Amino acid sequence: MRTTATKMGLNVIMMGAPGAGKGTQAGRFARERGLPKISTGDMLREAIKAGHPVALEAKARMDRGELVDDETIIAIVKDRLQQADANRGFVLDGFPRTVAQARALDEIMSQRNNGPLIVIDVMVPPEELVRRLAMRRICVDCGTNADPAAIDSCLKCGGRLEQRADDNQDVVRERLNVYTRATKPVLEFYRERPTFRVVNGAQPAERVARELDMMIADAAGTEASL
Ligand code: AMP
Numbered sequence: 121m122r123t124t125a126t127k128m129g130l131n132v133i134m135m136g137a138p139g140a141g142k143g144t145q146a147g148r149f150a151r152e153r154g155l156p157k158i159s160t161g162d163m164l165r166e167a168i169k170a171g172h173p174v175a176l177e178a179k180a181r182m183d184r185g186e187l188v189d190d191e192t193i194i195a196i197v198k199d200r201l202q203q204a205d206a207n208r209g210f211v212l213d214g215f216p217r218t219v220a221q222a223r224a225l226d227e228i229m230s231q232r233n234n235g236p237l238i239v240i241d242v243m244v245p246p247e248e249l250v251r252r253l254a255m256r257r258i259c260v261d262c263g264t265n266a267d268p269a270a271i272d273s274c275l276k277c278g279g280r281l282e283q284r285a286d287d288n289q290d291v292v293r294e295r296l297n298v299y300t301r302a303t304k305p306v307l308e309f310y311r312e313r314p315t316f317r318v319v320n321g322a323q324p325a326e327r328v329a330r331e332l333d334m335m336i337a338d339a340a341g342t343e344a345s346l
Contacts, residue, residue, distance in 0.1 A: 130208070146211045
């Protein structure tokens with residue numbers, strides 16, 4: 121019923137390989153809708169910076185491009201989704217990455233009973249992903265992905281730009297392998313749902329943004345009219 125639907129949260133998962141631009145799109149969409157962007161990669165990097173023991177254990181895996189264990193990640197996300205700012209919905213970036221995580225999220229969602237999951241796959245061909253990741257720089261101070269126009273300092277805060285530890289070529293290859301092995305099955309897990317959409321991420325970012333907004337509105341509407 122539509123009246124109930126308007127009260128439901130807008131719960132979005134932004135899926136896509138490393139370098140597909142899912143983080144950028146997740147950030148923009150979340151900002152525009154006043155929803156929290158929940159990035160498990162950012163949360164882990166912040167926890168490492170703060171010297172959190174569990175995160176320091178995860179660091180070795182991250183540096184090798186491997187996934188952090190499901191139990192740790194699920195606990196982090198479960199805790200984060202219970203915070204008040206996620207009541208109206210959220211944009212997940214980098215989670216779920218395994219079918220076990222996707223199943224755990226379904227369970228969390230059924231307990232929340234606050235609207236469906238809208239799953240967006242930002243699709244980019246592998247050779248374009250490798251090219252993008254080799255060029256990617258992040259700001260050491262504010263942690264955001266550098267604007268491609270920035271040369272050596274962050275356009276947002278002036279911080280120094282550097283390559284992410286896990287963006288070097290060997291690690292990139294491993295992260296793409298891990299994506300294919302562990303995360304593609306997650307897409308299959310979601311593919312048949314009425315709220316699953318695929319956007320062509322190889323287009324200019326503004327175009328991806330426009331298409332993505334329409335897809336999310338459509339998916340939310342589809343669910344509302346069921
Ligand atoms: P990202 O910034 O999303 O590319 O994540 C960086 C690294 O953090 C990944 O290569 C993994 O080692 C770890 N990580 C982030 N999210 C997850 C997740 N959902 N499951 C397991 N490991 C994760």
